[in-house]
Amino acid sequence: MIVEIKDLSVRFSTGRTALQALDEVSFRIEQGARIGFVGESGSGKSTLANTLGRLLPTSAVIEATTFSVGGQAVNQLSSKALRHLRRDTIAYIFQDPMAALDPTMAIARQMRLVLSEDDASLSDRLVGVGIRDPQRVLSSYPHQLSGGMAQRVTIAMALMRRPRLLIADEPTAALDASLKREVMDLLFARCAEIGAAVLFVSHDLPLVRHYCDKICVMYAGRIVEQRKTAALFSSPAHPYSRALLGAEPGAAKFGERLVAIPGVPPALYEPTNQCAFAPRCPDAQIACSQRRPEDLTVDGGCAKCLFPNTAELREQA
Numbered sequence: 476m477i478v479e480i481k482d483l484s485v486r487f488s489t490g491r492t493a494l495q496a497l498d499e500v501s502f503r504i505e506q507g508a509r510i511g512f513v514g515e516s517g518s519g520k521s522t523l524a525n526t527l528g529r530l531l532p533t534s535a536v537i538e539a540t541t542f543s544v545g546g547q548a549v550n551q552l553s554s555k556a557l558r559h560l561r562r563d564t565i566a567y568i569f570q571d572p573m574a575a576l577d578p579t580m581a582i583a584r585q586m587r588l589v590l591s592e593d594d595a596s597l598s599d600r601l602v603g604v605g606i607r608d609p610q611r612v613l614s615s616y617p618h619q620l621s622g623g624m625a626q627r628v629t630i631a632m633a634l635m636r637r638p639r640l641l642i643a644d645e646p647t648a649a650l651d652a653s654l655k656r657e658v659m660d661l662l663f664a665r666c667a668e669i670g671a672a673v674l675f676v677s678h679d680l681p682l683v684r685h686y687c688d689k690i691c692v693m694y695a696g697r698i699v700e701q702r703k704t705a706a707l708f709s710s711p712a713h714p715y716s717r718a719l720l721g722a723e724p725g726a727a728k729f730g731e732r733l734v735a736i737p738g739v740p741p742a743l744y745e746p747t748n749q750c751a752f753a754p755r756c757p758d759a760q761i762a763c764s765q766r767r768p769e770d771l772t773v774d775g776g777c778a779k780c781l782f783p784n785t786a787e788l789r790e791q792a
């Protein structure tokens with residue numbers, strides 16, 4: 476097991492108020508597994524991704540019953556141990572490769588800061604991520620590269636130390652549609668080669684569906700459903716997952732209107748004692764605004780809903 480998280484909450488202090496960005500999140504990632512996190516903007520996906528490496532501002536308060544990455548209790552690590560965790564166990568790829576690269580240094584020098592290697596080895600690494608003219612790229616500065624090329628470089632750099640967990644937060648959001656699949660194929664293939672697990676954050680449901688074995692659907696700082704991918708897409712149990720899948724552009728047939736999810740997500744000032752989705756839920760009943768739903772087991776995972784979709788879940792409720 477590379478990640479084991481139980482009841483993880485993150486609060487940001489913002490002046491006199493606090494914002495509950497994550498609210499008792501629990502999940503696990505097996506070594507080599509591929510897990511996707513989806514949900515509307517503000518649901519907590521990036522906060523979760525950043526919390527795993529404790530890449531949060533000092534205004535963040537983290538609480539958890541279990542918070543383990545690579546067998547280490549992340550919340551109790553000294554600064555030195557945390558640096559080692561970030562260097563040896565976890566690697567990150569973010570949306571904007573230009574922001575991840577140092578504009579003042581040539582690529583070869585930046586790569587050598589990750590691992591000291593000769594030019595031939597660095598070239599091999601760039602060839603491994605589909606770069607055909609590695610010598611030119613090694614001597615280039617980031618502004619001399621295209622976005623797709625720069626993202627290939629950040630992938631090569633992220634994998635240089637053979638991390639056990641790669642966290643990819645919208646890694647292709649800034650790329651042309653034609654490049655997305657290519658870069659994603661590369662990223663997942665390289666991770667499979669070194670046995671790294673991937674935590675993939677994305678708004679792009681078809682991409683997540685294609686690459687991940689398991690998907691966590693987030694809403695208002697909670698994981699409202701976590702299922703094996705095929706199970707989620709064939710029978711989403713939570714009304715929010717159903718709405719999200721229905722709102723996906725690919726879900727509409729030609730000439731049909733897209734289904735938007737009515738309403739807006741709640742302000743996250745404190746944990747709620749009701750279902751946070753209840754005000755927008757087409758199936759909500761009185762109990763939904765009186766009780767906080769906990770996980771119910773369902774084929775291939777679990778969902779937090781008092782009146783879920785499948786017959787199997789209704790029996791437990």
Ligand SMILES: Nc1ncnc2c1ncn2[C@@H]1O[C@H](COP(=O)(O)OP(=O)(O)OP(=O)(O)O)[C@@H](O)[C@H]1O
Pocket residue numbers: 487489494496514515516517518519520521522523532534743
């Ligand atoms: N440093 C911070 N200080 C205060 N609030 C924050 C901070 N970082 C995130 N938040 C808040 O936490 C909540 C979750 O944000 P987060 O960025 O994790 O969502 P997200 O699902 O990744 O959204 P998106 O898909 O738009 O990236 C939001 O309400 C956001 O405004």
